[in-house]
Amino acid sequence: MLIQSDAPIADTSLGPLRGIWGDGAAVFRNVPYAAAPIGDRRLAPPEPPARWVEMRDASQHGPIAPQAPSRLRVAMGDFDRLQDEDCLSLTICTPAPDGRSRPVLVWLHGGAWISGAGSLDWCDGTQLAREGDIVFVGVNYRLGALGWLHRPGIIDAEAGTLDMIAALSWVREHIAAFGGDPGCITVMGQSAGATSIARLAMLPEARGLFHRVIMQSGGYGRGAYTSAMATQRGDQFLRLLDIDPQSAGAFARLRAVAVPRLIAAQAELARANARFAQTMPMFMPVLPTAMTQPEMLDAIADGLDGKPVLVGATADEVHAWFAADPSLRDPPDDAVLARFDGAAQLARYRARRPGASAMDLLADLGTEETFLLPAMRLAETIARRGGRAFSYLFDWAPPASRFRSCHCIDLPFVFGTFPAFADAEMLLGETRCKCRPFRRAFAMPGSHSCAAAIRSTRQCHHGHGMTSSDAQRCVLAAEWAPSVIRPT
Numbered sequence: 001m002l003i004q005s006d007a008p009i010a011d012t013s014l015g016p017l018r019g020i021w022g023d024g025a026a027v028f029r030n031v032p033y034a035a036a037p038i039g040d041r042r043l044a045p046p047e048p049p050a051r052w053v054e055m056r057d058a059s060q061h062g063p064i065a066p067q068a069p070s071r072l073r074v075a076m077g078d079f080d081r082l083q084d085e086d087c088l089s090l091t092i093c094t095p096a097p098d099g100r101s102r103p104v105l106v107w108l109h110g111g112a113w114i115s116g117a118g119s120l121d122w123c124d125g126t127q128l129a130r131e132g133d134i135v136f137v138g139v140n141y142r143l144g145a146l147g148w149l150h151r152p153g154i155i156d157a158e159a160g161t162l163d164m165i166a167a168l169s170w171v172r173e174h175i176a177a178f179g180g181d182p183g184c185i186t187v188m189g190q191s192a193g194a195t196s197i198a199r200l201a202m203l204p205e206a207r208g209l210f211h212r213v214i215m216q217s218g219g220y221g222r223g224a225y226t227s228a229m230a231t232q233r234g235d236q237f238l239r240l241l242d243i244d245p246q247s248a249g250a251f252a253r254l255r256a257v258a259v260p261r262l263i264a265a266q267a268e269l270a271r272a273n274a275r276f277a278q279t280m281p282m283f284m285p286v287l288p289t290a291m292t293q294p295e296m297l298d299a300i301a302d303g304l305d306g307k308p309v310l311v312g313a314t315a316d317e318v319h320a321w322f323a324a325d326p327s328l329r330d331p332p333d334d335a336v337l338a339r340f341d342g343a344a345q346l347a348r349y350r351a352r353r354p355g356a357s358a359m360d361l362l363a364d365l366g367t368e369e370t371f372l373l374p375a376m377r378l379a380e381t382i383a384r385r386g387g388r389a390f391s392y393l394f395d396w397a398p399p400a401s402r403f404r405s406c407h408c409i410d411l412p413f414v415f416g417t418f419p420a421f422a423d424a425e426m427l428l429g430e431t432r433c434k435c436r437p438f439r440r441a442f443a444m445p446g447s448h449s450c451a452a453a454i455r456s457t458r459q460c461h462h463g464h465g466m467t468s469s470d471a472q473r474c475v476l477a478a479e480w481a482p483s484v485i486r487p488t
Contacts, residue, residue, distance in 0.1 A: 006021075007019065007020060007021070007059070008020070008021060008026035008027075008028070008096065008097055009055075009097065010026075010028060010058075010092075010097040010177045010178050011097075011177055012174045012177045013173070013174065013177075014049060014051050014052065014174065015051055015052035015053060015054075015056055016055050016056065017031060017055075017056050017058040018055050018056065018057055018058060018059065019058045019059060019092075019097075020058075020059040022126055023126045023127065023130065024095075024126070024130040025093050025094060025095055025126045025127075025129040025130045026093070026094050026095070026096055026097055026178075027059075027091070027092070027093050027126060028058040028090075028091070028092040028093075028094075028178065029058050029059060029060055029061050029062065029089075029091050029119065030058060030060060030061060030062030030089045030091075030119075031058055031089055031090040031091070031092055032049040032088060032089050032090075033046075033049065033088055033089065033090050033139075033166055033167045033170035033171075034046035034047060034048065034049055034088040034163065034166045034167075034170075035047040035048065035049050035050065035088075036085070036086035036088070037085055037086070037087075037088060037142060037146070037159070038085050038086060042085065042146070042255050043146065043149070043155055043159060043251075043254065043255055044157065044159065045157045045159060045162045046088060046159070046162055046163050046166040048166075061081065061082075061091075061119055062082075062086075062087070062089045062119070062140075063081070063082045063083055063084035063086060063087050064081045064082070064083055064087055064117035064119060064120070064140055065083065065085075065087045065117065065140060065141065065142055065143040065144075065146070065147070066083045066084070066085060066087075066143070066144070066146070066259045066262075066263060067083065067111075067114060067115045067116075067143050067144065067263070068114070068115065068263050068266070068267060069115075070111060070115040070116070071112070071115070071321065072320050072321070072407065072408060074324040074425060075320045075323070075324065075403050075406055075407075075408070075424065075425055075426040076122075076320075076408055076421070076424050076426060077421055077422070077423035077424040077425075078423070079120055079121070079122070081117065081119075081120070083259075085142075085146065085259065087117075087140050087142070088140060088141070088142070088163060088166070088167075089119070089140050090118070090137050090138065090139060090140070090167060090170070090171075091118060091119040091125070091137070091138040091140075092135065092136070092137050092138075092175075092178050093124075093125040093126045093128070093129040093130075093135070093136040094129055094135040094136070094178045094179045094180065095129055095130060095133055095135075095179065096179055097177060097178045097179050098179050099176075099179065100179045101176070101179075101180070101181035101183075101184070102133055102134050102135050102179050102180050102181060102184075103132075103134045103135070103180075103181060103184045103185075103186065104134065104135045104136075104137065104171060104175050104180040104181060104182070104184060104185045104186065105125070105128065105132075105134050105135070105136050105137065105186050105188055106137045106139060106167070106168060106171055106185060106186070106187045106188065106210065107123055107125065107136065107137065107138045107139060107188050107189070107193070108139055108141075108164060108187065108188070108189035108190075108192075108193030108194075108196055108197060109123060109138070109139070109189070109190065109192075109193050110189070110190045110191025110192045110193050110194070110217070110408070111143070111191065111192055112191070112192050112281040112282075112283075112284075113143060113144070113147065113148050113160060113192045113196075113281060113283045113284055114143050114144045114266060114281070114282070114283060115143065116143075116192075117138075117140050118137075118138030118139040118140050118141075119138050119140055120420075121417060121420035122411055122412070122415070122417055122420050122421065123138055123411065123415050123417070124415060124417050124420065125137075125138060125415065127415065127416040127417075128415065128416075134180075135175060135178050135179055135180035137167075137171055137175070139163075139164065139167045141160050141163035141164055141167070142159050142160050142163055143160070144262065144263065144266050144283060145237060145262050145265070145266060145283070146159070146259075146262065147159045147160030147163065147283075148160045148283035148284065148285075149234055149237060149283065150225070150227065150230035150231060150233070150234050150286045151230075151231055151234035151235065151238065151245065152227065152231060154234075154238075154245065154250050154251045154254065155234075155251070155254075158285065158286060160196075160283075160285075161196065161199060161200070161203075161206075161285055164196060164200060164206075165200070165203075165205060165206050165209065168185070168187065168200075168206065168209035168210060169209060171185060171209075172185070172209055183211070184211060184212075185209070185210045185211050185212070186210065186211065186212040186213065186214060187200070187209075187210040187212075187213055187214075188213075188214035188215075188216070189214070189215060189216065189218070190216040190217050190408070190410075190411065191216070191217050191218065191219065191407065191408070192219075192281070192284070194215035194216055194217060194218030194311075195218045195219055195220065195284065195285065196285060197213060197215055197218070198215065198218060198220065198300045198378075199224075199285035199287075200303075201213070201300050201303030201304045202287075202299050202300065202303045203303070207303050207304070207305065210307075211307060212307055212308045212309075213304060213307055213308070213309045213310070213311075214309075214310045214311075215309070215310070215311045215312075215375070215378075216312065216313075216410060216414075217312075217313050217314060217317060217371055217375075217407055217408075217410070218311070218371070218374075218375065219279070219370050219371060219374075220293070220296070220297065220300075220370075220371075220374035220375065220378060221293065221369045221370035221371065221373065221374040222279075222280055222281075222284075222370055223291070223293065223296065224284060224285060224286065224287045224291070224296065225284055225285075225286045225287070226286065226287055226288070226289060226290045227286055227287075227288055227289075230286045233269070233273075233282065236269060236272070236273075237265060237266075237269050238250065238254065240265040240268050240269060240272075241253075241254065241257055241261065241262075241265050266282060269282050270282050276331070276335050276338075276339060277322070277328065277331070277335075277336075277339045277362045277365075277366065278366075279318060279321055279366060279370065293374065293377075294377075294381075297374070297377055297378050297381045298381060300378060300381075301378065301381040301382045301385050301387065302385070304382060304387060305387075306385075306386070306387050306388070307387070307388075308387075308388040308390070309379070309382055309387065309388065309389050309390065310390045310391070310392065311375045311378050311379050311389070311390075311391055311392075312375055312391050312392035312393055312394065313367070313371040313372045313375045313393065313394070314367075314371075314393075314394045314395070314405045314406060314407060314409055314410055315367070315372075315393055315394065315395035315397075315404070315405040316363065316364075316367055316395075316397070316403070316404035316405045316406050317366070317367040317370070317371040317372070317406060317407040318362075318363040318364075318366035318367045318370065318371075318406075318407065319360075319363045319367075319402070319403050319404045319405075319406040319407075320403060320406035320407035320408060320409075320426070321363075321366075321407070322359050322362060322363040322366070323359065323363070323402045323403050323404075323406070324402075324403075325359075328358070328359040328362060329359065330358075331358050331359070331362070336358050336361075336362065339362060339365065340361075340365060345365075346361070349361045349364055349365060352364075371407075372393070375391065376391055379391040394409070394410045394413075396409070396413075397409065397426075398426075398427060398428035398429075398430050400428075401425075401426065401428050403425065403426040406426050408426070409426050409427070412424075412427065418430075
């Protein structure tokens with residue numbers, strides 16, 4: 001196969017890679033950070049990739065983790081990519097693999113630990129790399145039961161979390177070959193990716209692999225599964241596969257289950273555990289012991305240990321789920337009342353949004369208790385410990401959109417990838433250059449034109465005060481860009 005002489009080349013200690021030039025940046029796709037998790041490596045911790053000698057083509061996307069269509073495709077649109085268990089790869093975008101030491105931004109995608117990928121066009125890091133003079137790394141990790149099933153005695157390792165650690169370790173060891181600085185790594189995640197960063201911060205073996213943190217729309221208000229809770233859920237999943245969790249051959253039988261059956265069982269598990277006006281995922285990182293929300297936020301803040309942190313949410317996160325849910329168009333009054341824990345709290349929410357539907361009010365409650373208020377509390381907790389905490393609220397939405405400023409609506413603004421969201425109802429065809437200031441603020445110092453996209457977080461969209469004399473707040477995203485992405 002002929003190698004174009006003008007193609008970008010990265011010479012790593014594992015072997016040489018040939019990428020492709022795209023939109024002013026060098027892009028290296030399907031870069032393996034671990035061996036294929038198949039055969040004896042299925043459901044096991046990741047192992048290092050094999051070295052190669054010949055030039056490896058890194059110009060084409062590789063497979064993404066096996067998954068069902070996203071729950072949010074009505075709001076976000078959909079995608080079509082090859083899926084395969086051999087998915088542990090990186091997408092690296094850099095101005096040039098030239099030996100310089102640029103800041104590195106590692107992206108952990110969302111999708112409730114059951115969908116998504118770091119290599120999707122939605123989160124293409126080309127423009128961030130070019131305009132911010134940074135090296136961007138998108139991570140594909142295992143999803144669903146293959147990455148997050150918890151059942152001690154059968155599965156004793158959380159493969160998805162270990163995939164993320166392996167990816168960050170790979171970046172530390174090899175990113176210099178792409179023009180990146182291994183001593184200046186920011187890890188950024190949204191939704192499940194943001195919540196996973198919080199878990200990584202609690203792990204001594206992970207927290208030293210990154211130096212700065214951006215957490216978008218993490219669901220910290222859900223808490224986390226304890227080992228006992230996740231084990232119960234794991235047993236339920238195994239029984240859906242007709243596997244006895246107590247049998248000696250349970251692991252061998254589970255390892256032999258075909259991917260389509262695993263994905264079908266995940267859907268069955270979700271239906272069996274669905275609760276009215278709730279968004280609890282079936283899989284997520286597991287904590288060794290039960291924690292209250294303050295205890296969990298304390299543990300996250302302690303693990304971040306002084307690292308600069310940006311944390312925030314969109315103003316109407318849960319509308320992404322509820323606005324398209326037929327069961328919430330006219331929900332039973334008694335169910336609504338129970339979800340609000342009584343008439344008093346329901347009346348407060350009605351007063352703040354006069355004339356709102358029951359769905360709107362339920363979504364407001366879910367947004368605040370799951371995403372917005374816990375994010376602000378985390379910033380407060382970090383600041384009280386003397387850390388550098390920056391918080392934001394993203395509240396842009398197209399006029400008359402049923403999804404409002406929903407979960408994931410910030411992504412095209414961050415990455416500047418509006419064409420990839422052409423079918424996203426949440427945007428209602430808004431594809432103009434509103435994206436430019438916000439994405440530049442994520443990647444570049446010195447931008448001061450993003451007030452329309454980021455607003456002060458001293459009061460949330462629905463009227464809750466966010467007072468703090470200690471937390472460092474950002475009114476413009478540009479105020480945190482230099483100190484979060486770049487060293488000060």
